[in-house]
Amino acid sequence: MLKGKIAVVTGGTRGIGYAIVKKYLENGAKVVLFGSREETVEKALTSLKEENADWEVSGDYPNLKDAKAVEAAIEKVKEKYGRIDILVNNAGISDSKPVTDYTAEHFENIMQLNVSAIINAIMPAAKIMKEQGGGCIINTSSMVSLCGQPSGVAYPTSKSAVNGMTWSLARELGPSGIRVNAVAPGITKTDMVAALPEKMIQPLINAIPLRRVGEPEDVANAFLFLASDMAAYVTGEILSVDGAMRS
Ligand code: NAD
Numbered sequence: 001m002l003k004g005k006i007a008v009v010t011g012g013t014r015g016i017g018y019a020i021v022k023k024y025l026e027n028g029a030k031v032v033l034f035g036s037r038e039e040t041v042e043k044a045l046t047s048l049k050e051e052n053a054d055w056e057v058s059g060d061y062p063n064l065k066d067a068k069a070v071e072a073a074i075e076k077v078k079e080k081y082g083r084i085d086i087l088v089n090n091a092g093i094s095d096s097k098p099v100t101d102y103t104a105e106h107f108e109n110i111m112q113l114n115v116s117a118i119i120n121a122i123m124p125a126a127k128i129m130k131e132q133g134g135g136c137i138i139n140t141s142s143m144v145s146l147c148g149q150p151s152g153v154a155y156p157t158s159k160s161a162v163n164g165m166t167w168s169l170a171r172e173l174g175p176s177g178i179r180v181n182a183v184a185p186g187i188t189k190t191d192m193v194a195a196l197p198e199k200m201i202q203p204l205i206n207a208i209p210l211r212r213v214g215e216p217e218d219v220a221n222a223f224l225f226l227a228s229d230m231a232a233y234v235t236g237e238i239l240s241v242d243g244a245m246r247s
């Protein structure tokens with residue numbers, strides 16, 4: 001579904017991002033994954049090469065909060081492949097701190113990675129996509145962007161900002177042939193969720209109409225659809241992949 005396409009995936013070293021990278025490689029894309037550290041990037045690349053030595057995948061680890069570093073990393077991809085067809089902004093951090101324990105720095109840190117880092121990647125990538133006559137941007141939002149959560153207010157705040165960015169840029173960049181969408185996962189079995197004890201997992205499962213937590217692959221399938229030509233007329237969409245848990 002993505003034969004010959006060039007994709008950049010941030011936060012591609014584990015969890016949902018790793019599943020997206022794998023899904024894109026399985027579908028014929030060439031992928032550059034971004035992670036936060038050299039070791040985790042190398043580990044992910046080794047594991048992907050073990051799965052299939054023919055996959056064309058490489059990695060980088062720019063500081064996503066540093067606009068210049070991200071611009072340089074995006075430019076490097078353009079120099080290597082001559083184009084960028086798909087940008088997935090997936091890196092993110094969650095939060096569960098009560099607001100009474102908040103500091104301004106804590107709030108700012110979450111907004112910087114979950115919101116500013118995305119625009120840092122979109123600014124240079126959108127220029128490249130405009131020059132080449134089109135492209136596709138997909139952001140990772142969250143179920144809680146649509147309904148909030150009982151603590152850790154910065155997280156849903158940041159993800160609602162991601163939705164606003166997605167809707168607005170779909171309108172701004174549509175005339176240049178660039179589609180902009182987001183995927184809003186519900187509870188997904190990444191390291192964080194897999195580490196929860198059974199007694200915490202079961203009540204969560206009972207609140208999900210499909211009666212199971214999501215797998216990273218469930219989410220990656222939505223990213224595949226949105227990146228493919230099957231979604232050629234889909235833009236400005238926040239696609240929920242949450243088993244209808246949102247309330
Ligand atoms: P994860 O913690 O397993 O992976 C997060 C990724 O972000 C990692 O690849 C990590 O390298 C990257 N990252 C974190 N901090 C970084 C930093 N400072 N600089 C660069 N990269 C950084 O999490 P996940 O569950 O796979 O989450 C991926 C995305 O999905 C996030 O945006 C998260 O908010 C969103 N999400 C997850 C769930 C869930 O239940 N797991 C639900 C809704 C939304």
